[in-house]
Amino acid sequence: MSRTTAPDSRSFPLQRQCPFAPPPEYERLRAEEPVSKARLPTGGTAWLVTRYEDVRTVLSSPVFSADGTRPGFPALLQGQAQVLQRPPFIRMDPPQHSFYRRMLIQEFTLKRIKTMRPGIQATVNGLLDDMLATTPPVDLVEAFALPVSSLVICQLLGVPYDDHEFFQSRSKVGVSGESTAEQFATALGELRAYMDGLITRKQQEPGDDLLSKLVTEQLEPAGELRRDELLMMCLMLLNAGHETTANMISLGTVALLEHPDQLAALQENPELLPDTIEELLRYLSIADLVTARIAAEDTELSGTRIRAGEGVIALLAAADWDPGVFPEPERLDVHRGNRHHVAFGYGVHQCLGQNLARVELEIVFSTLFRRIPTLRVAVPVDELPYKHGNLAYGIHALPVTW
């Protein structure tokens, strides 16, 4: 069976109504039109995929390519085409993708991440000490969520945290659906120049960090990594490391405060912490829009014909709210005990930093509510500035009091 939909009937990204639920249209699409065409903000169209099994298929089958240089690769942000000309390795297919990913994996294994726990705990403690010494209301994004994630990734990479205002402000432009192509290009140019300077400093004075290690062992002529490749790799790690985790911290905090019974269950039984993190990852699925692919050959998905060269977006939040896989998906349930969500993606591109993110979130949510048991959002939750249209969903600012 083959279905067609007028491509101009639906524009992507679809609109959310409740800030903590995926766009309501996902539910209808999943039931009636699981593979459906939509118009992209950058022009052109792509197929939206909304069923859990189809999303896993798209993300794990070589029929769906992640190669950002293929003509017609779906771009969601103005100016993104510039990045896709020379993309970071997350927009490549194996074997190139595997070549780069393997350079980094040693720093992201479960055992390596475990050694980072005491440092992350000390960072979280210090930031909460500082926050508690001020007078509320305080912006939790500025005072806690962004510094936690930025400090951790800066330390791992060897990026000076003192530069955080510089790279955070430019990264913000790079992930915002509101940036123009010119703003995007300027921010990217500044970030490239910054990272280029940092690589030179690491060549002169290598330290005990990932960037120094890559410069010493992998960069030409000692290794096989070109300077521009290293540069994009580091920018990608820096961005992915601070932006996504910060969004999970701020949104996760509000989600738990909005579900006091679930927060109470967690506080009564700290062993629920790992399951709580998995459930928050599923429930929020902040990287909903990130997983773009392009069909490498003609294929069929849930009865819909997809032709070679057509863009495909595997919607992570749609998959993670598929009621056939997660009954009553709208219920935040810390007892759900499921890890088969696709919040970190699936297939060979599944998030490299997922276990670091898990540890950061475990430490954050076990410490935050213990240290500040009376924490509450200082404004109506519906009025918070949510990051609609951003590559990673989140909150720009989160005023809290206690």
Added chain:
Amino acid sequence: MRITADTTVCISAGMCALTAPGVFDQGDDDGLVAVLLSEPSEELREAAAEAVRLCPSGALDIG
């Protein structure tokens, strides 16, 4: 139940060692899967099967 792993397919995501730590481990340098118990005991079987289902790369097989 017999578990096998293909390290040429493994992407070192660590889902197996996270889900069934008694059955799987990760190599220190490359993060690649190491099967500690290819024939897990009764009480570890459920977690082992779950780990196989969660593997993002399809490196694990259960027979």
